[in-house]
Amino acid sequence: MQQTTVRNFEKICEILERYERNPAKLVPILQAVQAEYRYLPKEALAYVATSLGLPPSRVFGVATFYAHFALEPKGKYVIHVCDGTACHVKNSEGLVKAIRKKLGLSKEKNTTDDLLFTLETVSCIGACGLAPVLMINDAVHGQMTPDACATVIDKILEEEKEA
């Protein structure tokens, strides 16, 4: 499991302060914590629950309800392949297959062992004109092909190597 770092911990405290430890702000707090860790470690959930005076079961319930929240570590680069109607008919499935093949992922395994990539499908990101479309973190890549997927991933791998 990914370790909490000093920076993470400070950040959680900061997030809690920012939302004035208000239990009604649980969802934005969890979003912010997830932005920090890229997932929600249960230790962090427990800490948030204690700080907000909520039962941990309730915080766990909220964290497991929303698809956005992850309780397992996600990769540094989260690839969201759109599988809305428009993208689906434009072969989004082919993109998923290509990315899985490229990264050695499968239906059951969504994150690479080096915690660099996570592959997820989403139902429409509202860019149907660019179908088939995918997002890597905040960057949108439109009119993708299976080959283009591999190229984009190679580029990221290249950058990571240099860094």
Next chain:
Amino acid sequence: MNNTMQDTQNTMWIDNREVPIEGERNVLEVARKAGIDIPTFCYHSDLSVYGACRLCLVDIDGRGVNASCSVTPEPGMRVKTNTKQVRDIRKISIELLLANHDMNCPTCVRSATCRLRELAERMGIEKLRYKPVHTPRAIDRSAHSLVRDPNKCVLCGDCVRACHEVQGVGAIDFAFRGADSAVMPAFCHNLDAVECVHCGLCATVCPTGALTPKPEIDAVWADLDNPQKVVVAQMAPAVRVGLGEYFGMAAGAVTTGQAVAALKAVGFDKVYDTSFTADMTVLEESEEFLNRLNTGGTLPLFTSCCPAWVKYVEQYHHQLLPHLSSCKSPQQMFGAVARKVLPKHLPLEEKELVVVSVMPCTAKKFEAKQEKFNKDGKPEVDHVITTAELGLMLRQVGLQLQNLEPESFDRPLGFKSGAGVLFGVSGGVTEAVLRYVVEKVQGKPLEQVDFHQVRGEAGLREAVVKVNDTEVRLAIVQGLANVEAVTKQIRDGVCPYHLVEVMACPGGCVCGAGQPHSFNPAARRERTKAIYDHDRTMDFHKAQDNPELAAVYAEHYGEAGGHAAHQALHTDYQHRRRLHELDLTVTDSDQEDKVQVRVCVGTTCFLNGSQELLRKLVHYVERTGLQDRVEINATFCMENCGQSPNVRVGNTHIEHCTFDTARDALTQALNPDISSGFAVSP
């Protein structure tokens, strides 16, 4: 909606019958008043309206099909509860639930009282039209009190709301989503690893067998079958007004003599009454109360009979532990007294004695298993069975309670006053204590033993009793969430009470989770009335008048509240952590001989600045380049909240820790050869 005609009449129409609206919160309650039992899983009058199960649907003129639990009655409203559409929707809901149900009804303890089974029958469902999709999930048997079987859950959420709203605990909640939805403790933990207080209210409100009291019948049979053992029973006050319902008698039927006969019939050697030690509790607790009152001790005094309440204080209000009466509960006092008195009295060898409790309660199962009541491997109380389990044992031998000739309790531990019987209801402990305290302070026999001002049904009741010139101010709480108003007053230094009685279950022990399952809303009132009636028929009403109790004191314990009594009949309390195995590692190192620093960030330490302390320690370790040699963890509760903030450096525990003391301890741990008192330079 056209309601101009009826506006002034304040009535509505249900299935073409005019029904008055008399402050009902929703259409469902109006319909029930009219004698129509609208089916529902998730509606419970003590809980908030949830509207999830969609069984209480009715057709409202002008509005269409609505959940009747969620619609406020309005004058002139026209409601049909039995249209084809409504029937069809209800039936499909049940069919869909059954398609995802584990259907092991013959082996389910709730099959006779299961709402799902009953409704399937009522809807005339004869075969399953939908393909079963149930995949088995693990059953949680970790707790001593309850069994959680997610395979039988219908997701009505009654348990979630009961735990959260009535008890203020929230040990369980919904998790995951859609087809994966489940009710469970946080992080998929088991019940024994979370803050569950074992009150069993979840099991009381559960319409199916998803949450049930954990049975101990087999262990009891094993001891009853063993010729080397002498098995004695103690029966709690509430059992005598609950057991009858298990055999179809009216709610509140008093079956004391038959319950004794039942225990004898299944093979118990002696049958005693927990009311005897409830009388004893009255003496001990009253003396403790008077002592605190006269010497300026910690007030208000909290009662300590309810183990769910005790665990609640231990978990959430460690700073209030000194308020808890040090008296053991009547169950545990009985165990201690039986082991002291019976070997000589019966006589028998100490190791032959097996003590079994019959309790209306699931938390008592947890209480009896605690380490502190289990010295040298011998528990004070060996087994705890519920009222319903006793009913089942009787049925296992093929007997009906109604057909048994009443028998008497054995003496001396079966003789009690009405005070000891009152322990079964909310307000009863207070009243029993008053009967002692007022008489003792006034120095003359108490004529009027009933204290009606402490009786009632509200979740938090106040009463003032004048004793000579002093006003004794009392609070009676049922439902743990209601106690928060009092704890806040204490924290703010404005608590007016001298004595606070708390019982987790609304209604007190007579409505405990171990009582036979009942959907009868009048049961609470009837059982309570039965206890008060029972008290009225007794020879003695005051614990201090119990001659057998006086004899036991004289022979074994001396004065009530004295040294010997204190040794045997009192206990102490501990802080309990709510979260297990959830330390947050802030800095880590791969080195083997690293020093582990654990900073408590549980609620109290947190409030006392442990977060800042943690921050400073982390910066110190970074600044001095010790990252490789030190691992810092944030941990949840070291169960020492009175001395917060708590820090552990290696094996050294530091109370009231400051940055300086933590730094010195760390230096010491890193350099065992040099004396402490200065920091290492980077």
